[in-house]
Amino acid sequence: MTRRNLCALALVLVFFAGIAFGQAGKVPTLAYKAVEVWPMPAPSAIGAPGPWNFGQVSGVAVNSNGNILVLHRGAHPILEFASSGEFLRSWGEGLFSEGKVFTVDPQYQVEGRTIHSGVYGPAGCASCGAHSIRVDRQENIWVADASGHVIYKMDQRGQVIMQLGTKGISGTGQRTFNLPTDVAFAPNGDIYVSDGYANERIVRFSPAGKYLMEWGTRGSGPGEFTLPHNLAIDAQGRVYVTDRENQRIQVFDPNGKFLQEWPGIGGISALVMTNDQQLWAGDGLFDLEGNLLGKLPGPSGGAHGVAVADSGDIYLAQLSGSVRKFIKD
Secondary structure, three states: OOHHHHHHHHHHHHHHHHHHOOOOOOOOEOOEEEOOOOOOOEEOOOOOEEOOOOOEEEEEEEOOOOOEEEEEEOOOOEEEEOOOOOEEEEEOOOOOOOOEEEEOOHHHOOOOOOOEEEEOHHHOOOOOOEEEEEEOOOOOEEEEEOOOOEEEEEOOOOOEEEEEOOOOOEOOOOOOEOOEEEEEEOOOOOEEEEEOOOOOEEEEEOOOOOEEEEEOEEOOOOOEEOOEEEEEEOOOOOEEEEEHHHOEEEEEOOOOOEEEEEEOOOOOOOEEEOOOOOEEEOOEEEOOOOOEEEEOOOOOOOOOEEEEOOOOOEEEEEOOOEEEEEEEO
């Protein structure tokens, strides 16, 4: 075979490999447009519009009324807005730990141990543990306090009615987490927690909060994690996990049996399932076979959380201190 033929064959192989991993061609831009100002400006002391001074916005969720719940690391850590951006209420003062999760400097990392830890006290920040927020089918509000090592379930008034994990105590047992990151809900009501920064496992509980099972260990093979950061569950009960440091999504059956992985998607944090069974991962929309259907216009800014309203509106939580809203164009 001539040199020219070899080069041509190599190009063909590269082309088809790209198709196999969904990377061939330009990724379609979805028919959405960004809302320039959201939420509505806050009223100032003189009545003029003022800015919202969010801390790091770590999560966002939508309730059945179409209102938007914003979770941020600062004063009044949980805020509720109408879809128009009108402020409705806030709560959560004193709920979250002040510990701040960070990545350990490589010179202090130990082989086989977590590369994440937390700093507390003066080195932390207000509500720094605030990590993710979700709304279940019964309209309960759930939040993950990563550095507090707990998951809280609240009623619609914001009152805590269940706690998973032991506040301020890290561990690997049935009643402890170590820097948990997210929570998701199966069709039968079972609760799944990604225990996340330090334990690299998924823990399953009954609707009443009884420990049922867990899976996962540190690594890069099937069923292994290097930071299971967010969770979503489809109508069949399959569990989708953003394995952020391994830059992939892993898919499991309800009992933790590995089904497939979607490699090479980047270090995505945010994950949410739509009512029509598609998956938003950051600013990208995927079908449930791992095919990238398109992305939102413009740069995503590294979304830490994502939510979708029944109207199709998309909300991205940005650690830079903002919420970006996209509406269908």
